[in-house]
Amino acid sequence: MSSYQTEVQNLNYNAATRCFEALVVFHEGHETRKVPTSAPLPIATDFEAVSTVLVARAKTHRAKGRAKLMSRSPTQKAGRLIHINDMIRQLKDTMGLKDMQTAA
Template sequence: MSSYHTEVQNLNYNAANRSFEALVVFHEGGETRKVPISAPLPITTEFEHVATVLVARAKARRAKGTARLTARAPALKEGKLLHLDNLVRQFKDAMGLSDIPNAA
């Protein structure tokens, strides 16, 4: 069964634009997707309302396919990225270091 939850990170208020800006993170099964988003709201808006608006805007952007600046990463498993060993192997191959054993 896959898990799904959403969180708002790096919430800031941009006074020049009079808007809240944040990174909405979607945790979906084995992946994490990050969508930068903003919402023109007064600075006095309650956090719960700001978060609701930001998440709704991020979901709408993803549904329309206009979330071009999204970042995608595999989920963490036991504190390590699932693909870390593969990345190390690719790096060593690219640098010609395939014969060097892994560090202990």
């Protein structure tokens, strides 16, 4: 069974557009997906209402494929993140290129 959590990060009010803006983060099993979103709400709106609207809008954008700036974190394996250096090392080991230097 996979775990699922949602959080609202970097919540700001943009006075020029009269919108709340935030990064909605979906934690789904071993993946983290981040969707930037905004909602035109009055500045006096309480946090619970703002976060509910922002999460709903992010879910809708994501479901319809309109979350153009969505990002995903690397997959998690055995309780740790696989970073690009680990992936390169694994590829080199698989191809027998252990002695080849990494360009960095």
